[in-house]
Amino acid sequence: MTTLSKPMKKLSPVAQSAVDFYLAQAKALSARNDQPELVAFRQSVAERFAQQAFPSRRDEDWKYTPITGFLQTHYAVEGLAKIDEAAIKKLLPPFDVMHLVFIDGYFSERYSDDLSELPRGLSIEPVKDALDFSQGHCALMTHEQKIQDEPFGCLNSMLFDDGVLITLDPHCQVERPILCSFLQTQDGHANTIRNRVVLAHGAQLTLIQQHVSAQPELNAFDNVVSEIELAEHANLQQIVLQDLATQGAYFGLQMIDQAEKSVFNSVYVGLGAALSRHQNVLMMAAEHIESNQSSACLASGKQVMDTRTHTEHQAWWGVSRQLHKLVLDDQAVGVFNGMIKVHKGAQKTDGQMDNKNLLLSKTAQIDSKPQLEIYADDVKCSHGSASGQISEEQIFYLRARGINQTDARRLVTQAFLLEPLEAVSSPKTQAWLANKLTQKLNG
């Protein structure tokens, strides 16, 4: 992730005007909140952002992810939400959840479940309330430097104003999944969200995050940064569903820290947005850690979908599993970038990374970069990547059994795409996600 001394960037006029625009947005945001510490913080990030600016295709990490289209729309932080009761109802899955609703990046008390009657040991707080620098806001920013190293992380630091802070006390096991719905209701709006999830010793939680648009023609921009901390023996099951309208943009960055014997299981499902990028930075800093990162993405039209993981094994006996599947139709572009880094001394590591891609059309494109960086000798690490089209043999097999061409193709594609969902432990949640994917596939 390190880049060597970069020469001063020459920005294109489009990129420069976008940088100027977002700097002005940060000023506007600061004008709304006169807390001096916060204003100073934003100012310092703004200085960095002005220097760092937006990446171009010359940057190794952005070689395959074109953002020029994104830069052409300026997404504002101001605006009035247009809330539609029906849209809120549609957000709920067919199983019991604790529902938190965020409208255009801000927590909505009215539409969310009551936060006053939470199970013991669980605390949920909107970041806006926690955003009190005098009360030690620093607690929100363990990864601040690393977040700001990422261009969109830096933008997030500069513009975030709300999000969710979830903390679980030791041994607190929450049965009911928490569902955070991030709803877009305004065209041209920037929703900048900062979350933090902390699980204490032995705590357990299922967290579902969904990004949805209220109308199908909405062009908005979701920029999420989540910090996740898992203490010893903690167990987090996480699902991120990105189901935005196909015009918008989604940038998700997750910084995950795991302590001894903790379990992190994350599944990302990508369906919408013109440009989306979901990125996990996972540090497995202690012994006997288990992690699973999977993703299923379905891109069509001119969508660009980018999934990336950076997994660092820093201690003995770590196990990491990854399965990333991309299905690409029309002129869609898929990008996968995975890195497993095994530190010196992280012996007995078992790391596996698989990336499989299916190209459904002649014009679809996939760029894959599965990487290994290994400094310990007694490890089991492998990665695999395969790309291709639907096998004619499989189609023939199905057709020989009286299934028509279209259905046969759909069946094969569906079977291919749904495999990463097997990592979801609850059958109901799995079915809900599968349903979302098949809906798009059949639509």
Place this chain on the structure above:
Amino acid sequence: MTQSTQYQEINDLLSKNKHYKEGFFTKTLVQTFDKGLNEDIVRAISAKKSEPQWMLDFRLKAFKHWQTMVEPHWAKADYTPIDYQDYSYYSAPECSSCNQACDKAMDGKDHSQPRMDPEVAKAFASLGVPIDDSNSANIAVDAIFDSVSVSTTKRDDLAKLGIIFCSFSEAVHDYPELVQQYIGTVVPYHDNFFAALNSAVASDGTFVYIPPGVRCPIDLSTYFRINEAKTGQFERTIVIADKGSYVSYLEGCSAPVRDSYQLHAAVVEVIVHEDAEVKYSTVQNWYPGDDDCQGGILNFVTKRGICEGKNAKLSWTQAETGSAITWKYPSCILKGDNSIGEFYSVALTNRRQQADTGTKMIHIGKNTRSTIISKGLSAGRSDNTYRGLVKILPSAEGARNFTQCDSMLIGDQCGAHTFPYIEVENPSAQIEHEATTSRIGEDQLFYCQQRGISEQDAISMIVNGFCKEVFKELPLEFAQEAEELLAISLEGSVG
């Protein structure tokens, strides 16, 4: 048992054993240009070789472009930026008898071997390189000593078949049309930093042309020797296989033990026409430097081949054991339909060596196929990186690629990395990539030792087994040499 003690014995052995048998230095009269690089030096090199105007123009164009470029540092190798003014860009042994630099270009068409400095001849003899035409070896050799080619054997026999096998400087004089037609077509002078540098100060190299329908009966080979301290070697090799021809080309190299880094930046261009096949094998054994890799060779090589016509086949095989830093990506541009590209590599790093090597397979034509087998072995405190690109363009209907990268770690202080880039723009392509990492297991060693095989032999057996898929692609003598090299370089490093 801690990890560090596990390899103790082996590391002890290794530290005792660091012979680099090619590390001797030849004392001979040499003509060496002063250190430094500027336009005058470029002109002087060209004048020294009495090159025609077009070659000088090519050099100057490249030099001007090089001055605008920055040294690339994206490879996974740590080195201080190179001071290009601290190297000499031309060095040639002088004939003691005629007091003239042994520049064969000056001898014009004189095909009798120029009188060679006996010291240079001795050097090649002790390296085991047959530079005498009278030898019966089934191989033709072009021997390059610092900046010039000192001998090319069997050329008359080959000429009868219409095969051109000569040094690059000679080719510039004798076959200017061919050189002009092909130079810079596969690796343009502006391709990258080191290719531009090479184009500007290219010393010598080998030129091979196989006419249509000819199957070259013997292996062609070039041996590169860097002798002078603080000189750079910049050879330029062009191999052209015309329609339906076949050639197997080998390349070997070594350098004396020095205490300062030496620079080697070569460019190799291979052009394979319709139905032709080229097998290009390299055993790279440049001086890796002392225990900290001080004084080793900095090896920055651009090798690229193009399968121009239908059914062409280009196969790269390399055994990389030397150099302090290796930066090398032999590539195939598969332009002709049904053409085949292959890359077989064994890269071994020990001590503090750093190797960043791999390949690029660019699929353009229909039904093009490529295979990549890369075996990386790292020992000591070294870093071994595979970096490769497989690119399928929309026109490459039915393309197929298989990539396998296996790394073996020997010791817990070294690193093995895999950075593959896969870009697919055609759905009918089938791309597979797999990579694994392993080590020599104690159980494997125990099994062998229990059956009376010494630890060293067991290690060598396991390592050779690991590399077998690549070694079987090397021509016989080379395979043996590579195996021996591997044994020497690894001696004592494994536990």
